[in-house]
Structures are given as C-alpha cells and as structure tokens.
Amino acid sequence: MRLAIRHIPVASVAVVTTVALALTSAPATAGQPPGGGGAWSAAWGAAHQYPGVPEGWPPNWSSGGFADESVRQVLRVSSGGSRVRVRLSNRYGVKPLVVTAATVGRAGEGAAVRPGTVRALRFQGSGGLTVPAGRDAVSDMLVLPVRPLERLTVTLHFAPGGTGPLSYHSEGLATSYRAAGDRTGDTSGQPFAGGTSDAYYTLSGVEVAGPRTDGTVVAFGDSITDGAGSTPGADNRYPDQLAERLRAARSRLAVVNAGISGNRLLSDSSCFGEKGTVRFRHDVLDRPGVRAAVVLIGINDIGAGGEPDTGCGPAPRVTARDIINGHRTLIRMARERGVWIVGATLTPFKGAPYGYDTGAKQELRQEVNDWIRTSGAYDAVADLDRTLRDPAAPDRLLPAYDSGDRIHPNDAGMDAMARTVRPHLTAGSR
Incomplete structure (x- = not known):
C-alpha cells in the first residue's frame, strides 16, 4: 500500500558472464517456530516492481535507467556473518542487464565508503555479468565479516549501452547516489554528484553465511x-x-x-x-x-x-x-x-x-x-x-x-x- 504517495498515475565493457538464478533456501520444519541454521540466510532485501509507471512517478531513475554510470546504494543488514554475497534483479527489466563491475564496502557518511573496506564482487569468477530479462543473479561468495545491524554500501557500474527501464524498489526510505563512469572503487562520495534517489535499483538482496544467524x-x-x-x-x-x-x-x-x-x-x-x-x-x-x-x-x-x-x-x-x-x-x-x-x-x-x-x-x-x-x-x-x-x-x-x-x-x-x-x-x- 502507498496511500501517502497518491492513488493516481502513480568506457569499454568488461567481459561479462550470464548468471542464472541460484537459490539455497533451507526451510524450517512445518508447524514449528523458526529456528536452526542454514548455509546462507538473507540479511537484507528489497521486493522489486515494474519500472516507474507513469514514467518518472514517483520521482525515480527506473524508467530512464543508466548508461556508463555507477549507482551507489546504502543498506543495513539485519544479521551478521563471515561471508557475504549480493543478489541482483532484472525481473522486471526489458532487456539483458549488463553490469561491468560491482563492489561492496562498509558505509561511511553519505555516499562515502570507509577507506580500506571496498571489496570487488565477482560473478562465476568474472568481474561483470549479464542478467537476462526476467531473471535474478547472485554474486560469488566474498569473505567479509559483517556485524548485525551494520551498514553496507553496494556500488554497481552499468555498461555504456544503457540498461533501459529496469527493476527497482520505489520506496527505499534510504538515499541512493549516481555518478558518471566507473566509480565502483572510489571511497569518496564526491564523484556521486549526479543526484540522489530514495529508491533501490537492481539490488534486491544481501545474504550472509556463518554462525551468527x-x-x-x-x-x-x-x-x-x-x-x-x-x-x-x-x-x-x-x-x-x-x-x-x-x-x-x-x-x-x-x-x-x-x-x-x-x-x-x-x-x-x-x-x-x-x-x-x-x-x-x-x-x-x-x-x-x-x-x-x-x-x-x-x-x-x-x-x-x-x-x-x-x-x-x-x-x-x-x-x-x-x-x-x-x-x-x-x-x-x-x-x-x-x-x-x-x-x-x-x-x-x-x-x-x-x-x-x-x-x-x-x-x-x-x-x-x-x-x-x-x-x-x-x-x-x-x-x-x-x-x-x-x-x-x-x-x-x-x-x-x-x-x-x-x-x-x-x-x-x-x-x-x-x-x-x-x-x-x-x-x-x-
């Protein structure tokens, strides 16, 4: 429900790898309160929806998409672990989504990332990936200890060819940032002067593994x-x-x-x-x-x-x-x-x-x-x-x-x- 909005028309590309949806769900026993452990647990997530319709409403970047731009998104995980992976969604995109580079780090102030914490994400061994329209993808495991309720920053660089309208979550209640070019390795927030948004784009989950969940x-x-x-x-x-x-x-x-x-x-x-x-x-x-x-x-x-x-x-x-x-x-x-x-x-x-x-x-x-x-x-x-x-x-x-x-x-x-x-x-x- 979003009644408070309103109820009216409401550089060169790196080698990429096509990644299919990978799931490791380990359900609990029916009829019992939740408990026990699993190899991977979702620690943060956003449910995605169709690109903004009508275009630009509510104000967001999903309809226009991104071309040779980096998008930096901040989130708070609900549990900790010793290993991390990131889930991306092109479920409602209109064409294959090409991400040339992606990183995760510990969030600083605004668009900044704490120095020394940026880690490159890989996808089946590659630094980039192509996610077919209608599909999700998950990164390779990354050894990165995270604490419960810690804030992380994920930065994605999209190919120069443009994403077209893409899958997103409209009401993130958190600030996302954009910058021209590949800024996935930058720790400073200064390059991200291309505007801000309250939505999440493509990023749909952060998952952790370890003894803490x-x-x-x-x-x-x-x-x-x-x-x-x-x-x-x-x-x-x-x-x-x-x-x-x-x-x-x-x-x-x-x-x-x-x-x-x-x-x-x-x-x-x-x-x-x-x-x-x-x-x-x-x-x-x-x-x-x-x-x-x-x-x-x-x-x-x-x-x-x-x-x-x-x-x-x-x-x-x-x-x-x-x-x-x-x-x-x-x-x-x-x-x-x-x-x-x-x-x-x-x-x-x-x-x-x-x-x-x-x-x-x-x-x-x-x-x-x-x-x-x-x-x-x-x-x-x-x-x-x-x-x-x-x-x-x-x-x-x-x-x-x-x-x-x-x-x-x-x-x-x-x-x-x-x-x-x-x-x-x-x-x-x-």
Whole structure:
C-alpha cells in the first residue's frame, strides 16, 4: 500500500558472464517456530516492481535507467556473518542487464565508503555479468565479516549501452547516489554528484553465511511493511525495529522487508507491483534461509477496490471471502515449503484518503480480521489492529501512532508493531 504517495498515475565493457538464478533456501520444519541454521540466510532485501509507471512517478531513475554510470546504494543488514554475497534483479527489466563491475564496502557518511573496506564482487569468477530479462543473479561468495545491524554500501557500474527501464524498489526510505563512469572503487562520495534517489535499483538482496544467524524472517505486505510514515534514513520501519528487538532478545534470526507500497493481494498494478499471491513465492519463499513469514496485506484490495482506475491498473471490488481465499493461498504456499507463517490483522484506516474510509470497507476489514484471529489457519496471529487502534475509536489509529495520514504508523507505531510480532518468531516463546 502507498496511500501517502497518491492513488493516481502513480568506457569499454568488461567481459561479462550470464548468471542464472541460484537459490539455497533451507526451510524450517512445518508447524514449528523458526529456528536452526542454514548455509546462507538473507540479511537484507528489497521486493522489486515494474519500472516507474507513469514514467518518472514517483520521482525515480527506473524508467530512464543508466548508461556508463555507477549507482551507489546504502543498506543495513539485519544479521551478521563471515561471508557475504549480493543478489541482483532484472525481473522486471526489458532487456539483458549488463553490469561491468560491482563492489561492496562498509558505509561511511553519505555516499562515502570507509577507506580500506571496498571489496570487488565477482560473478562465476568474472568481474561483470549479464542478467537476462526476467531473471535474478547472485554474486560469488566474498569473505567479509559483517556485524548485525551494520551498514553496507553496494556500488554497481552499468555498461555504456544503457540498461533501459529496469527493476527497482520505489520506496527505499534510504538515499541512493549516481555518478558518471566507473566509480565502483572510489571511497569518496564526491564523484556521486549526479543526484540522489530514495529508491533501490537492481539490488534486491544481501545474504550472509556463518554462525551468527539461524535463518530469516520475511515481512510481507504493502506500504505499512515497506515503512511509509516512518522517518526516512533512520531504519525505523517495523521490520527494522523487529530485527533490533530480535537481536536484543538474543535471537539470531535475520529480518528481510518484502513490503511494496501500494501492493495488493489479489490484483496486479503497473505502479504497485505484482499481486501478493504471485510475488509471495519469489519475494518470500525463494529467499535463502527463510524460516518464517509475517503477512500484513489486503488493505489496498479493500480500500482501492471499485475505485476509478487513475493509471495504475484497476482494483476490482472484493469481498471478505476473496481476501480470505488469498490469505489461504499464501498459507498453503508457505506450508508446502515448511515455513512458519504469522498472520497480522489489518490495521485501522478511519480518515484515510482516496475513498478508503467507508462504512462498508470498515466492515469488510473487520470480517477479514475476525477470520485471521479465530480461524486457526495461520500458525500464529499478531493482532496489529488491536495494538495500533484507538480504544476510544477502534476504527482509527491511536493518535500517538499516527504519522499524520490516518493509515501509516509513525516511528512509535512501527516499534509497537515490532513488539507485537516478535514473540511469535522466537523459538519457545509460544
């Protein structure tokens, strides 16, 4: 969901290697809380979507792409390890994506990288790669000890021929930078004066291996999971704060955010990504080391359902049964992989814009929530509706948790969500 945006048309090339999708998922035992270890675990991730539609909205670089440019992107890993690899996506690109060089290092201030920490990434032994359209790729293993909650910088150089429109994540709530030429080895941020963006491009995952992690929890949803309403650049999205709380509880589970602003469970959108019942497989279940998923999705299906199409694709009117059947699909997919799945109740939205707040839609939300709470279909239930609502007006966010748009929680609300979810993920907590 991304209601806060709006609901309207919303040098020479190195030798390259074509890299196919490589996955090393090691699911947990079905019906048990997550635990145990795996060779690789996703420590950070971003769910990707179609290049910006309409072009340039929201403001980003995905439609124009890059040609003989370097893009520097900063992220915070949720768990540590002694080895690292980086995942790139061309899932929604329109042609083969040529990356001529890539590096990873410890983040400094802004676009700077800490001196002495830059390491070249390789792909099947080569310094560059070509990722076919519709595919993902993963780098070779790199020996690089990283600490839980450490900030890393990944820099990619794209070939002079141009990428064309490329796969991206629209609401990164982190600053990305661009520079002309190959600047993958630079530690200074000075060359990256080509502008900034709040999105992630091509970069879709950082994975770690070693004794410091017991696998990964993936938070799946829309803009509330994506972090809309939290402070940009502060890592205060609810999955970020969940990672901090798990760490404080001495859990070694990593957390990956697979939220997409505006995303719907049951219908695709050119602006807001593939429907949840489709992307759940590659954004959640195909992550290496996935042990658990937390599902918070359906508000956009309800709120946007039946409203006029303003350029992002129609949102059909839905019933509670439609939403419930969509949730059952996710549960079935998770069970087939042996992944522990937590259902989160849909949060209040009274006063939200874009036609979301009507009596019928509020009743529909409550009907879905009643099913999530009482059906027993999920392995566990995180009652985020109860956590975030105003006791004096249960259809409304508690003012102390409201970012100001009546639907997206602020930093305090995100922390309250993390507090609610955490007990359902720690082995032995139930």
